[in-house]
Amino acid sequence: MGLLQLLKSQVLCHLFICFVFLVSGIIVNMLQLCTLPLWLVNKQLFRRVNIRLAYCISSQMVAVLEWWSGTECTLYTDPKSYSHYGKENAIVVLNHNFEIDFMCGWTFCDRFGVLGSSKVLAKKELAYVPVIGWMWYFLEIVFCKRKWEEDRKTVAQSLQNLQDYPENFWFLLYCEGTRFTPKKHEISMQVAESKGLPKLKYHLLPRTKGFWVTVNNLRGKVAAVYDSTLNFRDNEAPTLHGVLNGKKYHADLYVRRIPLESIPEGEAECAAWLHKLYQEKDSFQEHYAQTGRFPGPITNPPRRPWALINWLFWCGLFFYHLVLLFVQLLSSGSMLTITASLAFCVAVSVGVRWMIGQTEIDRGSTYGNKGVPLNNN
């Protein structure tokens, strides 16, 4: 093991990275709060400012993935579609199998210059996660309770609000609605069978209502759906812990650009279209399993330096102040101050541990664990 790799595996380094993320994130959340009055005076300026503030937070996770762990992200797509990426609004449909799939998504957003403005249809529980969840309020992220009767109005309204959004954005939809587990897969395939739909091997059965409502409420604003299929080389199951430990993964992403006009408007037709899309996605995963690659040419967007610069800025700032604080603490000799500082460090570690837990599939929700009642006759 090299010296750098040894350094990356040190718990103290992980604690420092997490500390920087949490404290800088809370500072940015405070700044976001201060921008609220701007909403009343100049809504578009409020949005532009918040896109940049959000970038300071989300790009830290991109920097850790790209520069700390050195994870490589390869893009399979045709060059004609490539020329549109980052220059238009799009709905991204992505498979939901990996704990760090959202970080890979963010990496691609950054490479095409839409990271600050990127959006998602997220479960409501994530709105309460400090830093990221709080940041999302100011980005007008669309939250759902995953209960259609309650979501149908609120989701449509939040999507309508994006009609006059001033900068290009990608809107991410995990149509499976939850992360893949063998149990959820088995249950969703029972649902597929009861609906007379072909079985999927690598995906859960997609929930179609969110897709239908998104496509129809963003019509006229969004140019295309980017059908995106992600996998990792060597059958790896990447984790945030692995990334913090400096483990290098290799992500492969296959993207097809589908013009929005080609997607049917009616609910039933749109649902059938999405089911067909997931059958195609399944065949791409099968191709990957057989050959170790996705179909089509590789056109790799380069890493950009901004995420690294932002991260180094915050790390430098906190490192300087932490050293100063440490020296002052030792020279003060006050047991009370030392104990209070230790308690603060423990609180930060516990908070971050809980946040990391949100990314872990084993600690995931039970959503999708129940299907339609089986007919045992």
Ligand SMILES: CCCCC/C=C\C/C=C\CCCCCCCC(=O)SCCNC(=O)CCNC(=O)[C@H](O)C(C)(C)COP(=O)(O)OP(=O)(O)OC[C@H]1O[C@@H](n2cnc3c(N)ncnc32)[C@H](O)[C@@H]1OP(=O)(O)O
């Ligand atoms: C490549 C570049 C990437 C770019 C990245 C861009 C941006 C990045 C930005 C941010 C990154 C951050 C990432 C954060 C991650 C957070 C993501 C989440 O929180 S995912 C969870 C929330 N999202 C969703 O759930 C979206 C999908 N869901 C839906 O669309 C749902 O329809 C819904 C709108 C949420 C409503 O939920 P509900 O449960 O009420 O669903 P339905 O009404 O659809 O369900 C009933 C329907 O489903 C059938 N059914 C029953 N059981 C199952 C089952 N187990 N599996 C499948 N289907 C099931 C049931 O028979 C009903 O069928 P029908 O509709 O025919 O009546």
Ligand SMILES: CCCCCCCCCCCCCCCCCC(=O)OC[C@@H](O)COP(=O)(O)O
């Ligand atoms: C700079 C690096 C610092 C790293 C350390 C800091 C920890 C940061 C943790 C950030 C937490 C981010 C929240 C986004 C999480 C996205 C997780 C996710 O994918 O959600 C799952 C849902 O889709 C479905 O949920 P389930 O039904 O599967 O349950």
